[in-house]
Amino acid sequence: xxxxxxxxxxxxxxxxxxxxxxxxxxxxxxxxxxxxxxxxxxxxxxxxxxxxxxxxxxxxxxxxxxxxxxxxxxxxxxxxxxxxxxxxxxxxxxxxxxxxxxxxxxxxxxxxxxxxxxxxxxxxxxxxxxxxxxxxxxxxxxxxxxxxxxxxxxxxxxxxxxxxxxxxxxxxxxxxxxxxxxxxxxxxxxxxxxxxxxxxxxxxxxxxxxxxxxxxxxxxxxxxxxxxxxxxxxxxxxxxxxxxxxxxxxxxxxxxxxxxxxxxxxxxxxxxxxxxxxxxxxxxxxxxxxxxxxxxxxxxxxx
Amino acid sequence: xxxxxxxxxxxxxxxxxxxxxxxxxxxxxxxxxxxxxxxxxxxxxxxxxxxxxxxxxxxxxxxxxxxxxxxxxxxxxxxxxxxxxxxxxxxxxxxxxxxxxxxxxxxxxxxxxxxxxxxxxxxxxxxxxxxxxxxxxxxxxxxxxxxxxxxxxxxxxxxxxxxxxxxxxxxxxxxxxxxxxxxxxxxxxxxxxxxxxxxxxxxxxxxxxxxxxxxxxxxxxxxxxxxxxxxxxxxxxxxxxxxxxxxxxxxxxxxxxxxxxxxxxxxxxxxxxxxxxxxxxxxxxxxxxxxxxxxxxxxxxxxxxxxxxxxxxxxxxxxxxxxxxxxxxxxxxxxxxxxxxxxxxxxxxxxxxxxxxxxxxxxxxx
Amino acid sequence: xxxxxxxxxxxxxxxxxxxxxxxxxxxxxxxxxxxxxxxxxxxxxxxxxxxxxxxxxxxxxxxxxxxxxxxxxxxxxxxxxxxxxxxxxxxxxxxxxxxxxxxxxxxxxxxxxxxxxxxxxxxxxxxxxxxxxxxxxxxxxxxxxxxxxxxxxxxxxxxxxxxxxxxxxxxxxxxxxxxxxxxxxxxxxxxxxxxxxxxxxxxxxxxxxxxxxxxxxxxxxxxxxxxxxxxxxxxxxxxxxxxxxxxxxxxxxxxxxxxxxxxxxxxxxxxxxxxxxxxxxxxxxxxxxxxxxxxxxxxxxxxxxxxxxxxxx
Numbered sequence: 001x002x003x004x005x006x007x008x009x010x011x012x013x014x015x016x017x018x019x020x021x022x023x024x025x026x027x028x029x030x031x032x033x034x035x036x037x038x039x040x041x042x043x044x045x046x047x048x049x050x051x052x053x054x055x056x057x058x059x060x061x062x063x064x065x066x067x068x069x070x071x072x073x074x075x076x077x078x079x080x081x082x083x084x085x086x087x088x089x090x091x092x093x094x095x096x097x098x099x100x101x102x103x104x105x106x107x108x109x110x111x112x113x114x115x116x117x118x119x120x121x122x123x124x125x126x127x128x129x130x131x132x133x134x135x136x137x138x139x140x141x142x143x144x145x146x147x148x149x150x151x152x153x154x155x156x157x158x159x160x161x162x163x164x165x166x167x168x169x170x171x172x173x174x175x176x177x178x179x180x181x182x183x184x185x186x187x188x189x190x191x192x193x194x195x196x197x198x199x200x201x202x203x204x205x206x207x208x209x210x211x212x213x214x215x216x217x218x219x220x221x222x223x224x225x226x227x228x229x230x231x232x233x234x235x236x237x238x239x240x241x242x243x244x245x246x247x248x249x250x251x252x253x254x255x256x257x258x259x260x261x262x263x264x265x266x267x268x269x270x271x272x273x274x275x276x277x278x279x280x281x282x283x284x285x286x287x288x289x290x291x292x293x294x295x296x297x298x299x300x301x302x303x
Numbered sequence: 304x305x306x307x308x309x310x311x312x313x314x315x316x317x318x319x320x321x322x323x324x325x326x327x328x329x330x331x332x333x334x335x336x337x338x339x340x341x342x343x344x345x346x347x348x349x350x351x352x353x354x355x356x357x358x359x360x361x362x363x364x365x366x367x368x369x370x371x372x373x374x375x376x377x378x379x380x381x382x383x384x385x386x387x388x389x390x391x392x393x394x395x396x397x398x399x400x401x402x403x404x405x406x407x408x409x410x411x412x413x414x415x416x417x418x419x420x421x422x423x424x425x426x427x428x429x430x431x432x433x434x435x436x437x438x439x440x441x442x443x444x445x446x447x448x449x450x451x452x453x454x455x456x457x458x459x460x461x462x463x464x465x466x467x468x469x470x471x472x473x474x475x476x477x478x479x480x481x482x483x484x485x486x487x488x489x490x491x492x493x494x495x496x497x498x499x500x501x502x503x504x505x506x507x508x509x510x511x512x513x514x515x516x517x518x519x520x521x522x523x524x525x526x527x528x529x530x531x532x533x534x535x536x537x538x539x540x541x542x543x544x545x546x547x548x549x550x551x552x553x554x555x556x557x558x559x560x561x562x563x564x565x566x567x568x569x570x571x572x573x574x575x576x577x578x579x580x581x582x583x584x585x586x587x588x589x590x591x592x593x594x595x596x597x598x599x600x601x602x603x604x605x606x607x608x609x610x611x612x613x614x615x616x617x618x619x620x621x622x623x624x625x626x627x628x629x630x631x632x633x634x635x636x637x638x639x640x641x642x643x644x645x646x647x648x649x650x651x652x653x654x655x656x657x658x659x660x661x662x663x664x665x666x667x668x669x
Numbered sequence: 670x671x672x673x674x675x676x677x678x679x680x681x682x683x684x685x686x687x688x689x690x691x692x693x694x695x696x697x698x699x700x701x702x703x704x705x706x707x708x709x710x711x712x713x714x715x716x717x718x719x720x721x722x723x724x725x726x727x728x729x730x731x732x733x734x735x736x737x738x739x740x741x742x743x744x745x746x747x748x749x750x751x752x753x754x755x756x757x758x759x760x761x762x763x764x765x766x767x768x769x770x771x772x773x774x775x776x777x778x779x780x781x782x783x784x785x786x787x788x789x790x791x792x793x794x795x796x797x798x799x800x801x802x803x804x805x806x807x808x809x810x811x812x813x814x815x816x817x818x819x820x821x822x823x824x825x826x827x828x829x830x831x832x833x834x835x836x837x838x839x840x841x842x843x844x845x846x847x848x849x850x851x852x853x854x855x856x857x858x859x860x861x862x863x864x865x866x867x868x869x870x871x872x873x874x875x876x877x878x879x880x881x882x883x884x885x886x887x888x889x890x891x892x893x894x895x896x897x898x899x900x901x902x903x904x905x906x907x908x909x910x911x912x913x914x915x916x917x918x919x920x921x922x923x924x925x926x927x928x929x930x931x932x933x934x935x936x937x938x939x940x941x942x943x944x945x946x947x948x949x950x951x952x953x954x955x956x957x958x959x960x961x962x963x964x965x966x967x968x969x970x971x972x973x974x975x976x977x978x979x980x981x982x
Contacts, residue, residue: 063836132689134675138959144941150698170865226812230925233814234940249815253929256818256826257831264822268815276810375887407892415889422887427880430899432906432977441898442888493888 025288029219032284038277046093057085057090066260076262078257084262087243088270094244095274098155098237099225102162107217109163110170111209115201118173118178129175132168133288140165140223141230142213145153148236158237173216177209184208186242218285222278229271318373319388322500322533323372324399330364330371330557331480332605339605341555342368345385349501352527352547354534356544356565358580361600365537369503369555373402373414383465389417391500395662416446417495419532423506425486429478435489436474439496446497465522484515488522495501495526501525503535508543520547541585545569546602546635556603556613559633563640575618612644622646673974677856681967688959689741693734695955696948707750707946713967723748741956747949760935764957766836767934770857770927771919777858778865778915785862786869787901801866808863815921817856817929824852834930853930856921868911869904876904906976913969917962924975943963 026032045052055061064072065081075084113132117125135143148162181187187204194201226262230238232246245267252263305312321414342364359365370376371383383403390391390399395419399521402413422428436606440454449457455474462470465488478486485508496503508516524547527534536544544551545565552562553576561574572578579598600617602645603609609616615626624629625646633643696703704720705712721727728736740746746756789801825833834853837846876882877900885899886892924936931937939954941947 045795048871094786118907130683134691137684137688137963138691138955139918139962141924142921142936142955142958145924145939145943146692146695146951149946149951150695222810226810229812230814233812234925234928236940236943244816246812249812253821254816256822259826261822264815264818266811267817270813272807272810275812276806277804279810375883411889411891413889414887418883420887422880422884424880428884430879430885430903432903433898440895441885441890445891445894446889467967490884493884497889575721 017271018247022288026284029284029287030112031280032053032287035280035284038165038273039281041275042092042096042274045089046096049090049093053083055086055087057087058082058241059086066255066258068260069262075266076260078251078263079260082246084266087248088245090243091245091248091267091270092153092274094238094242094270095225095228098228099160099221102159102224103162103166103217103220104127105159106166106170110167111174111213113167113171114174114176115178115205115209117251118175119182119197119201119205121126125175128171132171135164136168138165140227144149144227144231145234145236148231153236153239155238158228158231161231162227165221169220170213170216173212174209176210178205181205181208211234214287216276218282222275222282225271225278226275244283307662312538320351321348322351324386324388324390325349325372326386326388327490328334328368328387329383330367330376331382333380333382334606336606338606341557341605342371343360345554345559347552347559347562349533351500351533352531352548354524354527354536354549356536356538356543356548356551357550357554358538358544360539362602362605363554364557364605365539365554366505366522369420369505369535369537371403372417372503373410374407375420389413389500391417413445415499416497417500419499419502420478420496420504421487421490421494421504421507423634424510425483425490426510428490429486431478434475434477435481438478438602439474439489442493457496458492461496462489464495464526465489465492466518467492484511484518485581487519489525491519491526495530495532498530499532501533503537505537506539509534509538509540516543522546541580543630553580556608557605558613558643560614560643561641562633563637567637567640571637571640573640573642574614575620575648576614576645578648578652579619585643620646620648646669674971677967677970681963684963685960687739688778688963690734692952692956692959693737693772696952697730697733703946703948704750707948711745720750721746725824731740746953746956749947750948751945751947753948756949759950760953760957763933763935763938763954765838766932767841767920767923767927767936769846769850770853770923770932770934771916772860773820773910774855774857774919774923775916777854778861779912781859782865782869785866787873787932789866790870790873790877791896798870802869805863805867807867808860811860812815813856814925814929816859817853817926819927820852820856823953834932836934849930853926853932856929857919857926861919865912865915869908872904872907873900876900879903906973909976910973913965913972917965917969920958920961920965928975 026036059082061077061081063081064077067077069076075088078084078087111160113128117128123185136144144161147164148157151157151160182205187200190200190204228237229244229246229249232244233250235247235250238244238247240251248267249264252260252267255263324336325345325347328342328345329340331504332339332341342548345364347355357365357368367376372387373379374383376383385403386595387402388399389402394400399491402410402415402418405413410564429435436455436458438542439458440449440451443449443454443457446452447454455632458474459470462473467473467485473481478489481489487510491507494504502523507523508519511519520543523534523536536548541551548565550562550564551568552559553568553574554560555576561568561572561577563571568577572581576598579585598617603613603616609627611625611627612631618626625645631643632644633641636642636647704717708717708720737747743880744757749756749759752759757936785801785804789798792798821833824831830853832849836848837849837956839846879899882895882899885895890899923934924940926932927934927937928940935954935958939951939958942951
């Protein structure tokens, strides 16, 4: 199998495929590996959660409502007597789903826009990038709120809103990379040989912009999950009674006075761990794939 | 390693008063691949009005050794051993002051005040956000306790001295408003501002074009005559120092391999490395197409020095069995002429031919 | 310099125009009749007619846009569907609270970031540096609203030291105002501070590598002097830029913190407008925040020009 892979990669004579080198380099980065492990656990929890959790997400036990953590309810129970542990575990589903779909949409849209703008240049570049600039002029949360406000609040709207917000970021990254490879000798050569634009982009430009896009995607996932949680907290994202970390935190605020700290602590901790895992993985990927790109903290400083 | 007083023979241009005496200077850095020995036992003396050129490839330890004199290196990971005794009026009596024995705090009183530096790149040596007046006066105000007014007056004088037209008006300009050559003049003025005993010019002309290079070398030469300081001129280019150096020390892999007064070194080089360096000098006035000899191979890294003579892997002669096992000592082969080699390149060696041709060609125009 | 300023202002105006198109388009993307939707069960044909005429929704789209834009330029952003008050008045009432919170948060962020960033750069690779970088990594990953809830839980519900929310204006009762400001400002400020810490650190590190710093040391200037006049003086320039951009980001993200602490700012107003389908108020608040965002970015660029003599001339 692996020999077939290398021959496909070209006559480089290199025995190890590039993705393998990347993986082994990544494995040496302890923080990134920790992030990857946490994410694998989260994905497993999201996939197999329903058969793992001790209680149903909306299974109510009014008699033992607002109970603190115990052997029966590890993270305690909420105001309706639902098991907080089960809700936190299953909350991973919607967070990951929204994050992946939203970033997926923005990745496809941003890559298409960035490729078109960078490869074609000229007026198309000017128009597309000014449009991206306008979207970029809005604060992230505010633009998402405005979009949700116009459409009905739903899971799809939520994903769309986050996707719109992230599209300009991907478009810029891709355009920048395309500009830097467009004048490459080998791409010039292929063009001189009469290859079609579509073929050049697909076979030669796209592989060259893959590294920054992968890094950006990982970092965007972190930020997308934070945004989803914030919007759900504001009541315009994932709607109760569905288990979602942000929405559950909103609900917890009414019971702080009664000392039900577990309702507030555990869902937030889950967000923190997830976001941090994506950030660490993203920073690790950046170090391996594309050291010139900014770190997660640096890129947050300018969005 | 030998602590014998070196170059104590009076040289033309020097008046015989010793200002700096460096003994057993060793500099190493802790790295992931072990300790890197960058300077390995350097000895030299410097006299008033004298110009010592330290010549070597990059990585030979020539810059590091002069930065180490005032501990301008990160410590740790750096480590400096040996002594650097500075003598002069009010400097610890006849004994002088060992710079390397001073605390960081005390050393700041010597940097700039007694040992001035001029670095390679005039484009980055000046702080872009301060005026050149500010950068020129801050050292004088600190070391000499001049008032702002006096410091500015002196700054104007200095700028005139280094040949900047309209000095008084240009004091409040920023570095980006000057050309590269003019900036290097400003940097030289900074180096001279506190009237130091020793001025260290570290590749001071490397970043400049040839015409400017000549102007700057000439400027330093005439200032030295006027002010009487000693100059250490560090360069990778023997051609640059041919006209100005009194004495030349050739460094390779952290040690001096040959040292002599300038005329002797050019006329009678004994170390195979020096011979190779001289053979690779282009001849002024000769047309293009002239094939330049060059030394094959690369200098060793400071973490994996070869056993024996550090130069032996690249040496074309390697005629002594000890070359590969024993580190050669620095031997005196003539008055003030010392060579670190078991074997001296004989006068009739074919390698000397191109050298002789070049030296006579070069001497002709000097 | 004037060329740079004019060009930059021109860019900002074009972006503002783009923003206003988007803000205008928002309402017109709403499926169905926004006024009918806003009135909901309180539907009354008379009120409907008044609102329809005053909002100009019966006109062609292009006319509506330039009408709206023209009025917006004179400070008339329409009338709230809910309260019947001018949107400008509504915004004016909320603006001081948002500015106070944004200013307070930025202050908290800087109080954290400047010392932490400088110390971790100067002590690079030492424990304090690792502590600062861990803080920064947690800071960018923590959801601000959750952090706010934790602060309420600890300082308000458990220890009872500070009120859990609400706003009092500075002119009314300065002490009470600051007490109420503390928790929300720390909430937003810690996130800002963690981002800024990393920037201050890398900026100082970069400035320390500069050749002119070595020359300043070679001149014999004391280490404190070198740090202050040759490292920090240069490191400020990028830090000022990032601080400005962070203020803009704060302004945009502050809606969440306003909700956590029942802070009656513009973000809260925008969110209430979403719940209540009060489109003129939504348009107005989004426009004002986006304009503020652009204005701060513009000022940052101009300030950058002032600080760096290379751009100034």
